[in-house]
Amino acid sequence: MKSLTKxxxxxxxxxxxxxxxxSSSIPKNIIPxxxxxxxxxxxxxxxxxxxxxxxxxxxxxxxxxxANTPGFEWPINSGKFAxxxxxxCIAAMVGGQLREAMASYQGEYAPGYVNDTGNxxxxxxxxxxxxxxxxxxxxxxxxxxxxxxxxxxPFGAPYYDVNHNNIYDPQIDSPGVRGAYxxxxxxxxxxxxxxxxxxxxxxxxTLPIFxxxxxxxxxxxIPGLEDVQYLKYEIFNxxxxxxNSTYLSFVADPDLGGVEDDYIGCDTNLRLVxxxxxxxxxxxxxxxxxxxxxxxxxxxxxxxxxxxxxxxDLKMSSFTYFTNTSTPGPACEKDPNGEEAPAYYMMKGLKKxxxxxxxxxxxxxxVNKFCYSGDPETGIGWNEGPPGNPTGSIQNCGGPNIYNGSxxxxxxxxxxxxxxxxGAENFTVVPRxxxxxxxxxxxxxxxxNLNSVTKLKQKAQFIRxxxxxxxxxxxxxxxxxxxxxxxxxxPFNPTTKIRFEIPLLKGVPEGRGVSVxxxxxxxxxxELTTLVxxxxxxxxxxxxxxxNNYPSGIYFYTxxxxxxxxxxxxxxxx
Numbered sequence: 001m002k003s004l005t006k007x008x009x010x011x012x013x014x015x016x017x018x019x020x021x022x023s024s025s026i027p028k029n030i031i032p033x034x035x036x037x038x039x040x041x042x043x044x045x046x047x048x049x050x051x052x053x054x055x056x057x058x059x060x061x062x063x064x065x066x067a068n069t070p071g072f073e074w075p076i077n078s079g080k081f082a083x084x085x086x087x088x089c090i091a092a093m094v095g096g097q098l099r100e101a102m103a104s105y106q107g108e109y110a111p112g113y114v115n116d117t118g119n120x121x122x123x124x125x126x127x128x129x130x131x132x133x134x135x136x137x138x139x140x141x142x143x144x145x146x147x148x149x150x151x152x153x154p155f156g157a158p159y160y161d162v163n164h165n166n167i168y169d170p171q172i173d174s175p176g177v178r179g180a181y182x183x184x185x186x187x188x189x190x191x192x193x194x195x196x197x198x199x200x201x202x203x204x205x206t207l208p209i210f211x212x213x214x215x216x217x218x219x220x221x222i223p224g225l226e227d228v229q230y231l232k233y234e235i236f237n238x239x240x241x242x243x244n245s246t247y248l249s250f251v252a253d254p255d256l257g258g259v260e261d262d263y264i265g266c267d268t269n270l271r272l273v274x275x276x277x278x279x280x281x282x283x284x285x286x287x288x289x290x291x292x293x294x295x296x297x298x299x300x301x302x303x304x305x306x307x308x309x310x311x312x313d314l315k316m317s318s319f320t321y322f323t324n325t326s327t328p329g330p331a332c333e334k335d336p337n338g339e340e341a342p343a344y345y346m347m348k349g350l351k352k353x354x355x356x357x358x359x360x361x362x363x364x365x366x367v368n369k370f371c372y373s374g375d376p377e378t379g380i381g382w383n384e385g386p387p388g389n390p391t392g393s394i395q396n397c398g399g400p401n402i403y404n405g406s407x408x409x410x411x412x413x414x415x416x417x418x419x420x421x422x423g424a425e426n427f428t429v430v431p432r433x434x435x436x437x438x439x440x441x442x443x444x445x446x447x448x449n450l451n452s453v454t455k456l457k458q459k460a461q462f463i464r465x466x467x468x469x470x471x472x473x474x475x476x477x478x479x480x481x482x483x484x485x486x487x488x489x490x491p492f493n494p495t496t497k498i499r500f501e502i503p504l505l506k507g508v509p510e511g512r513g514v515s516v517x518x519x520x521x522x523x524x525x526x527e528l529t530t531l532v533x534x535x536x537x538x539x540x541x542x543x544x545x546x547x548n549n550y551p552s553g554i555y556f557y558t559x560x561x562x563x564x565x566x567x568x569x570x571x572x573x574x
């Protein structure tokens with residue numbers, strides 16, 4: 001362990017020397033980040049029924065105003081909380097070395113971006129990089145973030161293009177996600193070595209991976225979505241080396257009312273993970289009492305392995321968990337705070353010593369990377385406790401070939417921390433490639449603790465039906481011109497795919513892309529939804545539209561950029 005510590009300190013020293021060697025080339029208006037230049041910024045994030053928080057360190061939900069307390073308050077002003085903390089974690093092998101960018105309890109990100117135009121990347125910031133927040137009714141006179149939103153548009157801040165000219169026009173275009181109750185945006189990077197903390201909470205402490213993350217958080221006023229918040233992460237590899245064996249994970253510590261009486265589970269079809277009370281009476285601090293709710297996280301966009309042909313949707317590749325040191329259970333399931341490799345193993349769907357999770361009663365044929373994937377109310381499938389078939393867990397540690405251990409056939413309730421991942425051993429993210437992860441966090445309450453999980457699953461399906469599946473880059477080949485293809489299938493019911501191509505344009509900085517929109521209209525020309533509204537690099541793309549909530553009829557879709565516009569017709573036939 002001492003030799004590893006010396007190696008880590010040596011690598012950090014080398015990184016600092018490299019950082020100092022390029023300081024003279026940094027523009028004067030750019031500040032190399034150090035710990036004491038930019039304080040932690042905590043910004044309130046609201047949905048109609050939820051109050052929580054967003055930080056410029058990558059942390060979501062935790063409330064640090066007076067002390068570290070849960071931050072996901074539901075209902076608002078109730079004094080009851082469902083989630084303590086959460087955040088995006090990235091881990092990969094870079095040049096044969098494990099590197100991580102973690103956000104679970106403290107966060108290894110800081111506001112800024114990565115300059116990757118020289119021989120090696122470096123992270124930079126200035127006073128414009130912070131958490132921006134806008135809401136319905138804001139304007140340039142009552143909200144400086146609204147007035148200055150254009151500063152972040154080149155870094156992916158969303159807006160509604162009112163005059164459809166594919167350029168952000170201050171005072172004309174509308175900042176934020178169109179129709180959102182509230183929108184927050186921050187551009188983050190893990191590229192500052194000072195921010196990599198051995199005690200981050202989940203792994204942490206490696207050298208930077210040089211990720212640039214454009215994070216948008218928003219909520220909706222649409223009926224049925226009052227208890228939902230969305231988190232979209234656009235993740236860029238800004239290093240000079242590929243990320244190999246990459247895993248993108250959302251790590252959360254749900255504390256549903258009382259901390260020590262929870263169970264967890266997942267639904268692989270819905271890409272949903274959840275936390276619920278182990279019995280029908282929640283007790284302890286922030287208690288929900290009888291018939292407590294369930295809280296969950298569903299993946300709406302996840303990693304796409306573009307390094308293989310054709311690209312593969314990696315979906316939810318695993319769901320595992322860890323517990324705090326005081327909770328009963330095997331050592332290999334405990335908190336990997338400051339343990340770099342063990343956290344990486346958990347992101348892969350294993351225990352922190354590479355032991356596999358196995359469904360009771362154990363055995364090599366019972367290995368599973370999706371913990372407690374049954375249905376708690378019906379008892380179908382693997383659950384923590386009754387009803388269920390099977391129930392409980394196998395207490396195994398010791399390495400990759402340990403498939404058996406003592407059985408606990410009804411798990412004791414306790415404090416659970418969740419890891420939902422999207423990744424693979426052959427998943428490579430090349431320099432300047434973008435990956436997108438979008439998570440909805442939400443809560444539901446039913447007639448009992450188990451029925452609350454059923455209500456949560458129903459809400460997850462409702463969320464997925466309303467959410468437009470994200471854009472997917474189909475090829476790295478450089479098209480010669482703009483193209484908008486006919487949708488397929490056509491006619492369709494209720495989903496269809498639309499392909500288009502973006503050529504390499506002169507004068508556009510490499511890696512920053514061009515502003516692209518793909519808009520759906522009805523037969524009267526009324527705009528229904530915007531499928532794409534972002535900066536895209538040259539390439540071939542595909543996006544899916546789910547028209548489940550629209551009637552049969554003729555629809556139109558338009559691809560717009562500053563220099564190109566084309567409209568095609570399609571038919572929805574139910």
